[in-house]
Amino acid sequence: ASFRGYLNEKRTADQPKLTFLPFIMVALVxxxxxxxESNAHYDEEREVVTRHEAVHFxxxxxxxxxxxxxxxxxxxxxxxxxxxxxxxxVSKSAHDNTIRRxxxxxxxxxxxxxxxxxxxxxxxxINHPEVAILGIHRAEERAVVRNGQIVVxxxxxxxxxxxxxxxxxxxxxxxxxxxKSYLEHPATIFM
Numbered sequence: 001a002s003f004r005g006y007l008n009e010k011r012t013a014d015q016p017k018l019t020f021l022p023f024i025m026v027a028l029v030x031x032x033x034x035x036x037e038s039n040a041h042y043d044e045e046r047e048v049v050t051r052h053e054a055v056h057f058x059x060x061x062x063x064x065x066x067x068x069x070x071x072x073x074x075x076x077x078x079x080x081x082x083x084x085x086x087x088x089x090v091s092k093s094a095h096d097n098t099i100r101r102x103x104x105x106x107x108x109x110x111x112x113x114x115x116x117x118x119x120x121x122x123x124x125x126i127n128h129p130e131v132a133i134l135g136i137h138r139a140e141e142r143a144v145v146r147n148g149q150i151v152v153x154x155x156x157x158x159x160x161x162x163x164x165x166x167x168x169x170x171x172x173x174x175x176x177x178x179x180k181s182y183l184e185h186p187a188t189i190f191m
Contacts, residue, residue, distance in 0.1 A: 022084035027182035035175040038132040058107030135159035
């Protein structure tokens with residue numbers, strides 16, 4: 001939270017204000033490099049798994065017309081500012097109903113932000129033919145115990161679902177633990 005605040009204070013006029021989601025995207029790209037089984041498609045008819053090197057994030061976006069999943073393409077080539085800009089662009093076009101069909105297809109992994117609705121846990125539905133999805137809950141200050149002391153920390157719950165024909169539960173849990181490590185130590189995202 002403090003790193004995000006620092007970057008927002010230092011941003012230039014052409015850089016969007018950073019939310020937590022661009023950091024999660026950049027960290028998740030790095031985590032998926034260590035856990036490539038989750039950045040994949042499964043063709044049930046042919047029984048073929050295709051793992052992808054490119055990361056195309058589907059961003060579940062609630063609009064007046066229902067749920068849309070615009071795609072942020074080649075997130076693996078983006079820094080946090082580029083991810084924020086592209087996220088803002090595709091979300092706005094989904095809300096404004098100016099999104100093109102080709103911007104709604106081809107995702108390899110979906111992120112759904114559940115924070116606005118509250119709650120601590122959910123079971124996100126996989127966006128087939130993908131094999132995994134990550135749900136992000138609201139980031140908020142909570143009292144936690146650290147070194148025997150009660151301290152206030154920003155906390156965020158994550159929910160995930162996997163197609164267990166392709167991704168073992170232990171592999172899915174490892175992906176979330178890798179992501180958690182990056183988010184708890186944000187400097188490591190950029191190393």
